[in-house]
Amino acid sequence: MNMQTDKQPHAWPDSWLTLEHGVRTGRYTDPRFAALEHEKLWLNVWQSAARLDEIPQPGDHTVYDIGNQSALLVRVDADTVKAYHNACPHRGTALAECSGHFDRGRIICPFHGWRWNLEGENEFVLERENFRGGKLQNSDVALREIHLEIYAGFIFINFAKNPPSFAEFIAPVRKLIDGQVIADVHHIWWKSVKAPANWKVAVEAFLEGYHVPATHPQLEVPAADFIYGDDVSGDFAFAHDNHGYEVFPHGHGRFFGGQSTPMAGKVQTQGDPVDAMAARLNLLVEGMDAMILKEDVDVVRSLKGKPIPEDSTLGGEYVKGLYSAAAKLQRPMPRPEREVLDMWGGEIFVFPNLLILPQAGNAMMYRVRPDGFDPNSCIFEIYSTKTYGVDQPIPRAVVQVMTDASDPEQFLPIPRQDFSNIPRMQKGLATIGCKQIWLASYYEMMILNLHQEMDRYLQA
Ligand code: FES
Ligand SMILES: [Fe+2]
Structure with missing residues (x-):
């Protein structure tokens, strides 16, 4: 059988x-x-992408790679952690390669210097009016979030658009x-x-x-x-x-x-x-x-x-x-x-x-x-x-x-x-x-x- x-x-x-x-x-x-x-x-x-201990302080970040996917995990404040697709919305550059710290809460792309805050909101685009006919919205270039649940000191993530309930999964x-x-x-x-x-x-x-x-x-x-x-x-x-x-x-x-x-x-x-x-x-x-x-x-x-x-x-x-x-x-x-x-x-x-x-x-x-x-x-x-x-x-x-x-x-x-x-x-x-x-x-x-x-x- x-x-x-x-x-x-x-x-x-x-x-x-x-x-x-x-x-x-x-x-x-x-x-x-x-x-x-x-x-x-x-x-x-x-899946467990990290332990909270990897990013204890605001601005700390780490990276979790699986297959050809990469998640950027960021400590925003004492109670908030976010997971982003690790890709610059401009031309795709991975925003981090390993664990580290974003100084002054600034996530800066190393290729052309676009910048985001820890919440994933865009704060700077060089020569912004050159994009989208001068009508580039912040929402066009915000960092894209990955679903995340914190449980037992782990940061669990799910890459699906509409993941199943974590509570049911772990129950x-x-x-x-x-x-x-x-x-x-x-x-x-x-x-x-x-x-x-x-x-x-x-x-x-x-x-x-x-x-x-x-x-x-x-x-x-x-x-x-x-x-x-x-x-x-x-x-x-x-x-x-x-x-x-x-x-x-x-x-x-x-x-x-x-x-x-x-x-x-x-x-x-x-x-x-x-x-x-x-x-x-x-x-x-x-x-x-x-x-x-x-x-x-x-x-x-x-x-x-x-x-x-x-x-x-x-x-x-x-x-x-x-x-x-x-x-x-x-x-x-x-x-x-x-x-x-x-x-x-x-x-x-x-x-x-x-x-x-x-x-x-x-x-x-x-x-x-x-x-x-x-x-x-x-x-x-x-x-x-x-x-x-x-x-x-x-x-x-x-x-x-x-x-x-x-x-x-x-x-x-x-x-x-x-x-x-x-x-x-x-x-x-x-x-x-x-x-x-x-x-x-x-x-x-x-x-x-x-x-x-x-x-x-x-x-x-
Ligand atoms: S690829 Fe990130 S700013 Fe250009
Ligand atoms: Fe063993």
């Missing part, structure tokens, strides 16, 4: 089909599919995101790198925990020992099988560890439980410096030698310690409700390309998008964020553009492990021996849901 319906305006090649238990590989490799994605998906979907994951105070997290660091793979290959590498034993053996030792070791008797626990997976309307989804995670004190190693938990969490600090931070591991270590009350657990005491450390700094924290805590170590996926991994007032995020129209290249970004204390100055978020995802100087081990598979997937997907891929119905349900939602856009 496939997703092809009578409503399709034209027959799709077989190589583009979404199947019941997988997808065909042309979706990752065919330039015509990438072009259709641009026209039908990227020009019509709500299925709104409670999860609000619960983790994502509006209050700010950047610690933010890196971008080009990866030689389709953007979906890169997104999908982070939509399941099924890859953990083979890709990150240090994080799941017994299962990795079985996969790579000599003992093939098959008796081991796959710890990530306790992840819950869920898919939502509009292509979103989540996975979550619940109470069976290292963060909740569930570690398999023998020995002192505090040492074991600190060592396990420290793998994440040293492995990616995001989600779990060094100060969080210090909280675990501070529990060493202290008795655990009868009605509590090591995980419970860790959570209490995190909250009291945060309270001292007056850092905003999520409400410590079961549903909120259960998401720590999990992931919220916002269709089509934004992944939020929340953790105790911290969050790691990924954003992935195509690199122009090339189906074999994408732009991958990682953000490490946290809530800041009242006395801690919040820096302007500036991207560090990296050149090599396999370079230990540029990326820590865990993302390097993930990145190592991404080009290999793209290589295999392009071979004529790989016509379709198989997706696990439980562990990989978010991937299938992504493709099914994409087809609704592509076939609209």
Whole structure:
């Protein structure tokens, strides 16, 4: 069975089909599919163009490019942000190329010096009477706005003339995101790198925990020992099988560890439980410096030698310690409700390309998008964020553009492990021996849901 319906305006090649238990590989490799994605998906979907932290002060601007489109995002005042098509109404020059600041609130085109205020109203045209027979109106040459919604610290934009409701789009994951105070997290660091793979290959590498034993053996030792070791008797626990997976309307989804995670004190190693938990969490600090931070591991270590009350657990005491450390700094924290805590170590996926991994007032995020129209290249970004204390100055978020995802100087081990598979997937997907891929119905349900939602856009 496939997703092809009578409503399709034209027959799709077989190589583009979404199947019941997988997808065909042309979706990752065919330039015509990438072009259709641009026209039908990227020009019509709500997408995160920036974090507010990128343009904190009036006059600050940044640029978001997707395919051959470019959005200029401008901070007008404390409460107002605008998105404009990044093109001069005179002869098209892009008004900005990267993040920066418009001095004295003046947006000046570098070609002939036309000028706008931050509201996008034209303020100057050299030899104005030379245009439109001397009847040039300001409205003829105002900057053209792009629809924009600010939510949870993100600036979401939609290039469509009449986009669908953002509130409806985000509704299925709104409670999860609000619960983790994502509006209050700010950047610690933010890196971008080009990866030689389709953007979906890169997104999908982070939509399941099924890859953990083979890709990150240090994080799941017994299962990795079985996969790579000599003992093939098959008796081991796959710890990530306790992840819950869920898919939502509009292509979103989540996975979550619940109470069976290292963060909740569930570690398999023998020995002192505090040492074991600190060592396990420290793998994440040293492995990616995001989600779990060094100060969080210090909280675990501070529990060493202290008795655990009868009605509590090591995980419970860790959570209490995190909250009291945060309270001292007056850092905003999520409400410590079961549903909120259960998401720590999990992931919220916002269709089509934004992944939020929340953790105790911290969050790691990924954003992935195509690199122009090339189906074999994408732009991958990682953000490490946290809530800041009242006395801690919040820096302007500036991207560090990296050149090599396999370079230990540029990326820590865990993302390097993930990145190592991404080009290999793209290589295999392009071979004529790989016509379709198989997706696990439980562990990989978010991937299938992504493709099914994409087809609704592509076939609209
Ligand atoms: S192209 Fe911008 S002022 Fe001429
Ligand atoms: Fe991974």
